[in-house]
Amino acid sequence: xxxxxxxxxxxxxxxxxxxxEGLNRQTLTSILDYAESFAGVSGRAVKKVPLLRGKTVANxxxxxxxxxxxTFELAAKRLSADVLxxxxxxxxxxxxxxxxxxxxxxxxxxxxxxxxxxxxxxxxHFIAGQVAENVHVINAGDGRHAHPTQAMLDMFTIRxxxxxxxxxxxxxxxxxxxxxxxxxxxxxxxxxGVSDIRVIAPKTLIPDNIESLGVRVFHDLTEGLQDxxxxxxxxxxxxxxxxxxxxxxxxxxxxxxxxxxxxRVAKPDVIVMHPGPINRGIEIDSQVxxxxxxxxxxxxxxxxxxxxxxxxxxxxxxxxxxxxxx
Amino acid sequence: xxxxxxxxxxxxxxxxxxxxxxxxxxDRNDPLFVGIHTGGVWIAQRLHTLFSxxxxxxxxxxxxxxxxxxxxxxxxxxxxxxxxxxITGRHVILVDDVLYTGRxxxxxxxxxxxxxxxxxxxLAVLVDRSGRELPIRADVTGTSLALNADQHIKLSGxxxxxxxVSTTA
Numbered sequence: 068x069x070x071x072x073x074x075x076x077x078x079x080x081x082x083x084x085x086x087x088e089g090l091n092r093q094t095l096t097s098i099l100d101y102a103e104s105f106a107g108v109s110g111r112a113v114k115k116v117p118l119l120r121g122k123t124v125a126n127x128x129x130x131x132x133x134x135x136x137x138t139f140e141l142a143a144k145r146l147s148a149d150v151l152x153x154x155x156x157x158x159x160x161x162x163x164x165x166x167x168x169x170x171x172x173x174x175x176x177x178x179x180x181x182x183x184x185x186x187x188x189x190x191x192h193f194i195a196g197q198v199a200e201n202v203h204v205i206n207a208g209d210g211r212h213a214h215p216t217q218a219m220l221d222m223f224t225i226r227x228x229x230x231x232x233x234x235x236x237x238x239x240x241x242x243x244x245x246x247x248x249x250x251x252x253x254x255x256x257x258x259x260g261v262s263d264i265r266v267i268a269p270k271t272l273i274p275d276n277i278e279s280l281g282v283r284v285f286h287d288l289t290e291g292l293q294d295x296x297x298x299x300x301x302x303x304x305x306x307x308x309x310x311x312x313x314x315x316x317x318x319x320x321x322x323x324x325x326x327x328x329x330x331r332v333a334k335p336d337v338i339v340m341h342p343g344p345i346n347r348g349i350e351i352d353s354q355v356x357x358x359x360x361x362x363x364x365x366x367x368x369x370x371x372x373x374x375x376x377x378x379x380x381x382x383x384x385x386x387x388x389x390x391x392x393x
Numbered sequence: 394x395x396x397x398x399x400x401x402x403x404x405x406x407x408x409x410x411x412x413x414x415x416x417x418x419x420d421r422n423d424p425l426f427v428g429i430h431t432g433g434v435w436i437a438q439r440l441h442t443l444f445s446x447x448x449x450x451x452x453x454x455x456x457x458x459x460x461x462x463x464x465x466x467x468x469x470x471x472x473x474x475x476x477x478x479x480i481t482g483r484h485v486i487l488v489d490d491v492l493y494t495g496r497x498x499x500x501x502x503x504x505x506x507x508x509x510x511x512x513x514x515x516l517a518v519l520v521d522r523s524g525r526e527l528p529i530r531a532d533v534t535g536t537s538l539a540l541n542a543d544q545h546i547k548l549s550g551x552x553x554x555x556x557x558v559s560t561t562a
Contacts, residue, residue, distance in 0.1 A: 113507035383466025
């Protein structure tokens with residue numbers, strides 16, 4: 068099964084969340100609506116709801132991450148789940164235990180959900196194919212493939228500022244070729260009805276055939292940012308410079324760095340997003356990152372609400388009967 | 394039974410005078426009104442107006458506190474709860490349209506406690522119907538109905554408010 072079929076149950080409900088690709092608009096809108104309800108929980112005296120009380124969530128991070136892991140952890144805790152953080156780089160897989168053995172060991176401890184970050188594309192999908200029927204998997208980033216909760220928190224941030232997706236012009240700027248965030252964002256934007264999606268990057272950082280995803284390619288930042296409503300910056304991995312895909316950090320900033328001057332060609336109410344961590348002075352100028360068009364810190368808060376929504380949805384798609392009462 | 398033509402306005406007036414008496418007897422002043430989504434909010438709105446309350450109206454959505462989540466999952470639509478005041482130390486009137494099993498009220502009280510420690514909670518319901526599964530009772534009611542398990546009562550609204558009793562075939 069492909070990632071987008073394995074993540075749905077027989078009623079079309081999300082039981083894993085592996086990719087935004089192939090989901091329908093209603094499912095993405097539900098994620099955003101539930102996140103809106105969960106967003107209020109963070110502002111209360113008791114920042115918790117009892118929805119996942121008694122459930123155990125294991126964060127399996129094969130790649131290091133601070134903000135994604137901590138926001139998943141907080142989201143699970145605000146749903147009253149118990150959380151295990153397992154840093155695989157330093158654990159049993161180093162002692163020769165296979166991924167499958169690790170999974171089965173954790174299942175034997177009655178974990179109900181795995182949140183997986185892995186350097187290989189398809190890792191979360193592989194795990195979803197291995198786990199028992201009542202265990203759910205959320206992809207927290209797999210290789211260059213997908214990072215669906217990041218894409219959804221970006222959609223949530225966009226909707227909070229500009230709710231009419233159809234009329235938006237959205238530019239994604241940076242290392243499109245190696246970015247799972249970009250891929251998941253492009254799928255989500257398409258599904259939500261955004262008709263003008265642009266990707267802006269040097270030729271070496273644009274994958275072949277990207278136009279087939281319904282985007283327009285620009286190699287000139289100022290040209291691409293013309294009249295956009297939303298700018299989604301990507302983090303530039305420094306290895307790209309070491310590997311000579313790019314000439315130098317200075318050169319990259321000169322051509323593709325988001326500065327106050329460049330921002331002026333966008334709509335006056337443009338919002339600037341970035342998944343973090345920011346490389347100040349490489350892909351974005353500090354004045355823009357900290358400026359009044361930046362929504363970067365809002366994205367972090369929204370990440371908690373989105374992750375609560377996704378966890379609650381997949382955990383709620385358990386096999387069983389139905390019925391409600393007063 | 395007066396099926397399909399229950400006078401909702403009359404029930405709201407009964408509820409209002411019952412609440413007046415209750416608040417007086419218990420010496421509770423200046424209460425906060427909190428309705429439970431969806432029907433309870435409609436009734437709470439009417440009471441809020443009748444009492445000329447100067448506080449905002451609270452609305453609770455107990456979807457995240459339900460006890461049947463593991464059986465049926467999330468409710469399809471969840472309007473966020475909104476309590477635009479601090480309930481700590483305040484008298485709260487919790488309002489719902491129909492009190493049946495008592496599970497919704499149990500969930501609503503759990504949620505209220507996560508917002509703060511109210512001085513008291515009074516439960517006011519438009520219809521108190523038979524079928525309780527928990528030790529919960531209303532303090533003030535518009536009416537009480539003895540219904541069988543196959544009978545359902547539903548409030549539609551918000552304008553006009555209508556109570557309809559139906560029977561499962």
